[in-house]
Amino acid sequence: MKILLFICIISIYPALLRGQDQVSFYVHGHADDWQLFMSKNIVDDLSFAKVVIITLTAGDAGHGCLAYENGKIPYYIAREKGAVYSSKFACDILGKEVSDVPFSSIVSVNGHFITKYVYKNHIINYFLRLPDGLYGEGLPSTGNQSLEKLRKGSLKTITAVDHSTIYHGWNDLTQTLKSIIIAESGLDEQVWVNTHSSDRKYNEGDHSDHYSTSEAVQDAVKDLPWAGIVSWMGYRSRKLPANLSTSEIVNATAIFSAYSWSILESGYVSSFDNAHRRFLPNDFFLITKKPVAGSFSVRAINMIKLLKRKLMT
Secondary structure (H helix, E strand, O other): OHHHHHHHHHHHHHHHHOOOOEEEEEEEOOOOHHHHHOHHHHHHHHOOEEEEEEEEEOOOOOOOOOOOOOOOOOHHHHHHHHHHHHHHHHHHOOOOOOOOOOEEEEEEEOOEEEEEEEEOOOEEEEEEEEOOOOOOOOOHHHOOOOHHHHHHOOOOOEEOOOOOOEEOOHHHHHHHHHHHHHHHHOOOOOEEEEEEOOOOOOOOOOOHHHHHHHHHHHHHHOOOOOEEEEEEOOHHHHHOOOOOOHHHHHHHHHHHHHHHHHHHHOOOOOOOOHHHHOOOOOOOEEEEEOOOOOOHHHHHHHHHHHHHHHHHO
16 A cells, blocks of 8 residues: 555656745754844745745753743743744735734654644744753753754754654754755755854854754755755854845844744743844855755655655654
8 A cells, every 4th residue: 555655646746846936945043043144035035935944942041841930831932933923924024915824733754743834835934842052061951962962972862842752863863854855845956055154263153053053954965966055144243244224124123023022922031132133134144055956856766765764654
């Protein structure tokens, strides 16, 4: 039965994907990273492409799946909601129908259960909910786990803060990320994956989770010639002169406000403070891997491998 299903999927797969739009990816350490560092680019991409946002950590600040102080819900859920609100707002800026609400589901990717939100098939969010790594050493309340430790091999497994899944090593994590990118990219001949810069000179003083997320992206797409990488400056950008127009800054501010509203509404101190607002007038990036137009056969082989692996489980 599985073999017959597999053959059917292969036979209809090309026809299903020819109608898909172009796809852009944004892979981040935390739920507010794209709003602070690259919102203009996402708004631009939404005008012609499906945008897929993948957030690796819960950004839980060591509180795991618990609420704290006056919080009404766990902090990571407040951040997750904020990211969904702001992504919906970014999509709605384009003047499209805004009556729909994001659809949430739990999907299985590479053997892991991951939370996914879809808004009008224009913008998609995946949340892996891994522990906040702080300066790379992790936090005691979440078992001192971090992406950096997993990448360096000093940590053999890492568990999502909601205990939804366990990643068994760095390769397991990067293969999961790769699976999402292949599955969502369809037959777009070239895709761009936007992420943090791992260049410690260009992107000096950034967060450990940002650097490790960038390394994860690089490992995930290293054998995907059709996937390029755009590497973005993080914390250092606030030290540089503004390079966005007035309207772009207004959009960036509004998008981040939607995120911050969720934090405040959930009982936590608002993120809309001077320290965060200083990032909003700036977007700085470098192209660090150029994509090569992929042939149908290459893309089909990648998808068939994913389908085969799924059917075998």
